Amino acid sequence: xxxxxxxxxxxxxxxxxxxFDWFVYASFATYFAGSFFPEGNDTAKLMNTAGIFAVxxxxxPVGGWLLGRVGDRRGRKAALTLTVTLMSASAVLIAxxxxxxxxxxxxxxxxxxxxxxxxxxxxxxxxxxxTYLTEASAxxxxxxxSSFQYVSMTAGQILGLGIxxxxxxxxxxxxxxxxxxxxxxxVGALGAAVIFYLRRNMLETEVYDAADDTPERERxxxxxxxxxxxxxxxxxxxxxxxxxxxxTYTTYLTKYLSNSVGLPKQTATLVSFCALLxxxxxxxxxxxxxxxxxxxxxxxxxxxxxxxLTVPIMSLLKHAGSFWPALGLSLVALVVITGYTSIxxxxxxxxxxxxxxxxxxxxxxxxxxxLFGGTAEYVALWFKNSGIESGFSWYVAGxxxxxxxxxxxxxxxxxxxxxxxxxEGERGGPAGRPDQGGQxxxxxxxxxxxxxxxxxxxxxxxxxxRPA
Numbered sequence: 001x002x003x004x005x006x007x008x009x010x011x012x013x014x015x016x017x018x019x020f021d022w023f024v025y026a027s028f029a030t031y032f033a034g035s036f037f038p039e040g041n042d043t044a045k046l047m048n049t050a051g052i053f054a055v056x057x058x059x060x061p062v063g064g065w066l067l068g069r070v071g072d073r074r075g076r077k078a079a080l081t082l083t084v085t086l087m088s089a090s091a092v093l094i095a096x097x098x099x100x101x102x103x104x105x106x107x108x109x110x111x112x113x114x115x116x117x118x119x120x121x122x123x124x125x126x127x128x129x130x131t132y133l134t135e136a137s138a139x140x141x142x143x144x145x146s147s148f149q150y151v152s153m154t155a156g157q158i159l160g161l162g163i164x165x166x167x168x169x170x171x172x173x174x175x176x177x178x179x180x181x182x183x184x185x186x187v188g189a190l191g192a193a194v195i196f197y198l199r200r201n202m203l204e205t206e207v208y209d210a211a212d213d214t215p216e217r218e219r220x221x222x223x224x225x226x227x228x229x230x231x232x233x234x235x236x237x238x239x240x241x242x243x244x245x246x247x248t249y250t251t252y253l254t255k256y257l258s259n260s261v262g263l264p265k266q267t268a269t270l271v272s273f274c275a276l277l278x279x280x281x282x283x284x285x286x287x288x289x290x291x292x293x294x295x296x297x298x299x300x301x302x303x304x305x306x307x308x309l310t311v312p313i314m315s316l317l318k319h320a321g322s323f324w325p326a327l328g329l330s331l332v333a334l335v336v337i338t339g340y341t342s343i344x345x346x347x348x349x350x351x352x353x354x355x356x357x358x359x360x361x362x363x364x365x366x367x368x369x370x371l372f373g374g375t376a377e378y379v380a381l382w383f384k385n386s387g388i389e390s391g392f393s394w395y396v397a398g399x400x401x402x403x404x405x406x407x408x409x410x411x412x413x414x415x416x417x418x419x420x421x422x423x424e425g426e427r428g429g430p431a432g433r434p435d436q437g438g439q440x441x442x443x444x445x446x447x448x449x450x451x452x453x454x455x456x457x458x459x460x461x462x463x464x465x466r467p468a
Contacts, residue, residue: 007136008145010202012152014084014195015129020156021091021188022122025115026053026251026377027160027272030258030265031181035099036107050378052108052115057374059119064362065222067124071131071358072220076208079128079358081199086121088192090114095185127362130345135205135354135418140291143414146346147287154280157250160184161273168266207418211354224356225363231351234410235364238299238347241396241403242340243373245306248396249333250276252377257326260318260389267323275330282335286342294414295347296407302339303404307397309336314393350413353421372399 029049037048063083071079093114098107129149137145163184171180218224225232250272257268290298313333320326345361352360376396383392 007203007205008133008148010198011080011129011132011136012148014080014199015125015149016152016156016159017188017191017195018084018087018122018125018129018156019153020159020191021087021185022056022118023157023251024160024163024184024188025056025094025118027157027164027254027269028181028184029053030255031176034177035101035181036097036111037100050381052112054374054378055112056115056119056122057370059116060123060366060370060374061363063120063123064127064366065123065359066120068127068359068362069220071124071128071362072356075204076128076132076135076358077199077202077204079124080132080202081196083121083125083128084192084195084199086117087125088189088196090117090121091185091189091192093117095182095189123366124362126345126365127358130361131349131358132205134346134349135207135357141288142346142350142418143287143290143295143343144284145287146349147283147342149345150341151280151283154250154276154283158273158276158280161254161269161276163187164269165266165273168269207354210419215355219355220359221356222359225359228352228356228360231360232364234351234406235348235361236368237406238403238410239344239365239368240372241303241306241400242337242344243369244376244396244399245302245310245333245337246341247373247376248310248380248392249330249337252380253330255377256314256317256380257320260384261320261326263320263322263326267326271323271326271330274327275334278331279334279338282338283342286338287346290343290346290414294412295343296410296412298339298343299347299407300339300404302337303400303407305336305339306400307404309333310397310400311390311393314396315390347413350416350418350421354418357421 033049067079067083070082091114093110097110097114100107126149129152130146133146133149134142167176167180167183253275254265254268254272257263257271258265261268263271286298309332313329317326317329320329348361348365349357379395380389380392383389383395
């Protein structure tokens with residue numbers, strides 16, 4: 001196995017454990033919702049747990065900023081090691097959180113702290129992993145290599161659903177609601193410990209080691225990022241429709257099938273499990289296709305499909321009364337969003353120079369996820385509770401339409417040289433150049449300086465996480 005594949009394997013394996021913990025919360029929420037809140041409406045309980053789930057997303061911008069800074073200043077492996085440490089701690093907290101019957105709302109407080117830690121971790125994990133996988137890949141294979149980020153993310157979700165299926169068949173409903181839901185969080189904590197060891201010994205990317213595009217004192221700073229404001233806004237806009245559609249058809253799908261369609265929980269879980277298996281296999285194929293025909297055709301195909309097919313798919317799913325119709329419609333939806341998921345990591349990484357790439361991907365992406373991805377489930381349940389559940393489908397389609405406009409106007413990024421991003425003539429068009437003159441305006445510069453001073457704590461944490 002070559003050095004490129006070793007780097008891709010370690011980066012992907014850690015990403016899988018991170019997202020296993022993240023998604024386990026969503027997939028097991030129907031079982032532990034009643035453990036932390038008093039008796040009441042089942043949908044209201046799910047809204048409470050979904051609200052805490054969304055809180056984790058609102059910590060992502062903080063995690064994206066802090067850990068993105070670590071990734072640019074201390075190295076990709078330092079950031080990746082720190083993220084998995086935070087995720088392990090959060091999994092342990094959830095596994096031992098006391099129930100409402102034992103500690104009242106004290107258990108909710110523990111759950112909330114755990115989700116805040118997970119938000120910090122995943123806020124930095126996405127960018128560190130996307131940047132690492134993109135930089136570690138061979139030239140002309142970035143789309144294929146970076147597609148393994150969503151392969152690993154989906155593998156973590158599949159593992160979580162697989163454990164759920166096993167527990168559903170070995171434990172009674174009462175046991176699952178009482179204590180069985182804690183098992184996957186214990187598994188996640190143990191897996192994170194293994195990945196921590198692997199990441200302490202992982203290799204840094206050659207692109208990062210050879211980087212000289214940004215002065216050392218400017219690496220990972222807000223001042224440096226503000227010189228690439230257009231790219232940052234582009235990341236937010238191109239992420240909006242994709243992340244909303246992704247969370248709709250993955251984390252929310254199981255709840256929709258059981259809570260709205262009326263399928264048994266076991267059937268709904270099996271539908272998601274089988275659909276995600278196919279989805280994971282599609283990612284490298286679509287990533288490799290983007291290396292041949294470019295990133296924009298796939299992004300545009302996704303956005304067109306999500307804009308015009310979301311409402312029909314969700315409407316038909318509402319009337320899917322058995323396994324096969326639900327699986328078929330779920331697969332159609334996941335095939336559509338593959339155009340986004342398979343390549344979005346490398347597209348974002350290709351927009352920024354090495355010295356600010358991790359932060360440039362992390363912070364804008366985390367902001368978009370906080371606004372759209374993290375709130376997807378809560379917004380969907382709000383529409384349901386308000387008696388206008390179909391409104392959520394139109395919301396998803398509208399966000400996809402906005403992203404479609406961005407995809408149609410952005411520049412192709414496939415052929416960009418990662419070591420030369422930001423140099424004169426390397427970039428242009430709606431994908432954006434650094435602001436002319438290379439200096440942000442005075443107000444932005446002052447804001448960047450304030451943020452950079454606060455980032456010293458992140459530097460110290462990254463230094464502690466860095467292998468000796």
